[in-house]
Amino acid sequence: MSEIASDDINTWFAPDELARIRRRLPIVYVDAVPVRVDADGTIQQVALLLRTPRDETIQRSLVSGRVMYHERLRDALSRHLDKDLGPMALPRLPVTLVPFTVAEYFPTPGITPYHDPRQHAVSLAYIVPVDGDCAPQQDVLDITWLSPEEALNPGIQAEMVDGHGALVRQALSHAGRIV
Secondary structure, eight states, X not given: OOOOOHHHHSOOOXXXXXXXXXXXXXXXXXXXXXXXXXXXXXXXXXXXXXXXXXXXXXXXEOXXXXXXXXXXXXXXXXXXXXXXXXXXXXXXXXXXXXXXXXXXXXXXXXXXXXXXXXXXXXXXXXXXXXXXXXXXXXXXXXXXXXXXXXXXOHHHHHTXXXXXXXXHHHHHHHTTSOO
């Protein structure tokens, strides 16, 4: 296996270069559904982020982001959880890296429940229990903890960006919280 220069590992694409790549290749992402669980591991609350995505409106979303070149999935999950929830969130990363679903985001709406006008992206989605104190970081305006029933409310679902509402429904279904 050839050596990789440290400069190649720690850099990302320039904006114009990334735009070109996004028009030609799917980009790998991770999505995380942060949850609070009881002693038995049953989901009691789901964290939804309030942020201003690409179009400058305020919408709800999940923890989400790209996997960087030469970055392990576990490290990408940890980085994005820390970036959005803060260093004291104390997430419990999954023992195995088998996602509860794979979300395919397309620039064309309606192909799947997931939409990203910038690109075709493939995201591995995880349910991540969080034990610590969460505080909005970077572009996150607020973090709201909702019961599973509240998170599934049609009004809340309508506020979610890019199909993240569908991910919340799938996560809760996967965990046995809804049928």
